Amino acid sequence: MQRRHLLKSIIGAAALPWAARATPAELALGAAFKKRSERCRPGSAGWPTPEAWEGLNRRTQGRLTIPKSPFAVCATAPDSQASREALAGLKNPFYLGDNVALTQTSGWAGAWSSQPSAYAVAAQSAADVVAAVNFARKHSLRLVVKGGGHSYQGNSCSADSLLLWTRRMNKVELHEGFVADGCQGREPPQPAVSLGAGAMWIDAYDAVTTGAGRYVQGGGCTSVGVAGLITGGGFGSFSKRFGTAAAGLLEAEIVTADGKRRIVNACRHPDLFWALKGGGGSTFGVITRLTLRTRELPETFGAVFGAIRASSDAAYRQLIARALIFYESALFNPQWGEQMVFRTDNTLRISMLFSGMTRDQALAVWAPFLDWVRADAAYTFTSELAAISGPARHFWDAKILKSRLAGSIVSDERPGAPDHHFLWAGDQGQVGWTIRAYKSLWLPAELLTQGRSAALADAVFACTRRWEMAFHFNKGLAGAPAAEIEAARSTSMNPAVLNAFALAIIGADAAPSFAGLPDAQPDLEAARDAATQVEKAMDELQRLAPFGGSYVSEADFFERNWQRSFWGENYAELERIKKKYDPDGLFFAHHGVGSESWSADGFTRIA
Numbered sequence: 001m002q003r004r005h006l007l008k009s010i011i012g013a014a015a016l017p018w019a020a021r022a023t024p025a026e027l028a029l030g031a032a033f034k035k036r037s038e039r040c041r042p043g044s045a046g047w048p049t050p051e052a053w054e055g056l057n058r059r060t061q062g063r064l065t066i067p068k069s070p071f072a073v074c075a076t077a078p079d080s081q082a083s084r085e086a087l088a089g090l091k092n093p094f095y096l097g098d099n100v101a102l103t104q105t106s107g108w109a110g111a112w113s114s115q116p117s118a119y120a121v122a123a124q125s126a127a128d129v130v131a132a133v134n135f136a137r138k139h140s141l142r143l144v145v146k147g148g149g150h151s152y153q154g155n156s157c158s159a160d161s162l163l164l165w166t167r168r169m170n171k172v173e174l175h176e177g178f179v180a181d182g183c184q185g186r187e188p189p190q191p192a193v194s195l196g197a198g199a200m201w202i203d204a205y206d207a208v209t210t211g212a213g214r215y216v217q218g219g220g221c222t223s224v225g226v227a228g229l230i231t232g233g234g235f236g237s238f239s240k241r242f243g244t245a246a247a248g249l250l251e252a253e254i255v256t257a258d259g260k261r262r263i264v265n266a267c268r269h270p271d272l273f274w275a276l277k278g279g280g281g282s283t284f285g286v287i288t289r290l291t292l293r294t295r296e297l298p299e300t301f302g303a304v305f306g307a308i309r310a311s312s313d314a315a316y317r318q319l320i321a322r323a324l325i326f327y328e329s330a331l332f333n334p335q336w337g338e339q340m341v342f343r344t345d346n347t348l349r350i351s352m353l354f355s356g357m358t359r360d361q362a363l364a365v366w367a368p369f370l371d372w373v374r375a376d377a378a379y380t381f382t383s384e385l386a387a388i389s390g391p392a393r394h395f396w397d398a399k400i401l402k403s404r405l406a407g408s409i410v411s412d413e414r415p416g417a418p419d420h421h422f423l424w425a426g427d428q429g430q431v432g433w434t435i436r437a438y439k440s441l442w443l444p445a446e447l448l449t450q451g452r453s454a455a456l457a458d459a460v461f462a463c464t465r466r467w468e469m470a471f472h473f474n475k476g477l478a479g480a481p482a483a484e485i486e487a488a489r490s491t492s493m494n495p496a497v498l499n500a501f502a503l504a505i506i507g508a509d510a511a512p513s514f515a516g517l518p519d520a521q522p523d524l525e526a527a528r529d530a531a532t533q534v535e536k537a538m539d540e541l542q543r544l545a546p547f548g549g550s551y552v553s554e555a556d557f558f559e560r561n562w563q564r565s566f567w568g569e570n571y572a573e574l575e576r577i578k579k580k581y582d583p584d585g586l587f588f589a590h591h592g593v594g595s596e597s598w599s600a601d602g603f604t605r606i607a
């Protein structure tokens, strides 16, 4: 309707019967215009007929479905068994991920809400993906791709779309001496792992680390999908030692907008290969398989955690300054990753992970800082600082964790669920959450130097007067081995990551808001208030790092200058590659490369 009004106002009422009087040539021209400018929705002219859908269903071996949210029944029949079952799964990321109609984030207040597609292909092979891509292109459909479903930006769901769901393409295959196709003689064989695009990182860790005693760089959250993480760049707890996940990519199989299945690597389609390594999801095609290098596993992985509270604002400001100096002098190296959280109640929460040290060695590193804290009555440990360390091989070993550290994980307890599927307990709050506000900023390493660190401490303190803020040290590569920084330089991520000591993250969230749930309508006023505070808090840091850049996978939906923020000087080349492989914009993502040409919902071409 809206489009009709728009046309009416542009060409005038008299021209409206034009289509009825048009010649066949004009009709063809009109159809072509429509194809380019507006994607089809159910009920609109051009929407595939039932026979056409049935054809797609046949070509994909019966894998076409109509997604229905299991939470819908919570509104219509709240006392039913189906409603109880759905609610029982609400905080289980594997339950959410196994449902074609759901996403891991239920929405962003004032931005988007999770909505099932009109149809979905639950792909099990690259041939299914080819069929769905060709169908979407032929019928001008809005095509959505979903793997793990964790997108903050709502990029793996859209009403009225055709969804390509890769969840069942989750095969994991280990290689002793992998050479990318076409790279024989140019690259030495190396240990690697191939992952179906629908695999989650826990599937990779279970096979590579628990099973084979090696390491693969992936994400921190176990339920995140492998393809979504790699296309954003991707950090795990040990990225300060092993670099970004994208930098470890050796080869990908991808179906591009023309329906062609391509093998891309350093030797075949190197431009597309580079773009996939951080250029954003659902932009250049549908990845069906990824092959990543694996590494030697360190002997140990461990953690140091605790919380220190300051008795006054002045003491807190001093604690922040001291913690930053301590970080720079003792932890700013490949062995340490994860977070320091600066809370609004004058508490510093420490949640750091390390590799290659025993518990005692790790505590010895922390001793000077702890001595300083203990010597001052202004500080109390609200949670005593503790350390643990163990064989790295057991870090993702569900059986060992269940028996020795049961409180640290939440297992998927559904009957028939794979034994190795668990979530870190600390990530539980993000399952199904609604985002109210979220911002990230890379902070250059020079802010840790003597001349700048007092200003940084002031900014962190000022930030906490507004909102809680966390430094994710593992999400900035300064301090990483030179080889890992070089490897990340050959990805399409914002080069700001290379020189950042941390990614600062500030976020606000609320309960899940899937349609059908009691909290289905997010509290917009509370969300607006939170967003204002989060923005002001981040402004304090932004002043010190005006060109810091933001991590595309953990970023503000409303990011200004997003092209520069997410990709820096790499954006122009990414745009060129987008036009080469997807000239008609079949693939769309909010604030994705080339999305300037489309309306916010990805249905209408505007340029």
Ligand SMILES: Cc1cc2nc3c(=O)[nH]c(=O)nc-3n(C[C@H](O)[C@H](O)[C@H](O)COP(=O)(O)OP(=O)(O)OC[C@H]3O[C@@H](n4cnc5c(N)ncnc54)[C@H](O)[C@@H]3O)c2cc1C
Binding pocket: 104, 105, 144, 145, 146, 147, 148, 149, 150, 151, 152, 155, 156, 166, 197, 219, 220, 221, 223, 224, 225, 226, 227, 228, 229, 231, 232, 233, 234, 235, 236, 280, 281, 282, 283, 285, 286, 287, 288, 427, 430, 431, 553, 554, 589
């Ligand atoms: C709880 C939680 C924890 C997180 N933890 C981390 C972390 O530790 N480290 C980190 O770096 N990031 C983290 N993230 C961010 C995460 O990396 C991104 O959200 C990532 O894009 C998720 O991938 P996915 O496959 O799970 O999500 P999806 O929503 O399925 O996909 C994300 C994007 O990639 C596209 N996509 C998915 N599959 C394909 C494919 N096969 N081919 C082409 N495009 C595809 C989608 O269309 C979408 O645009 C976290 C996010 C959440 C919600």
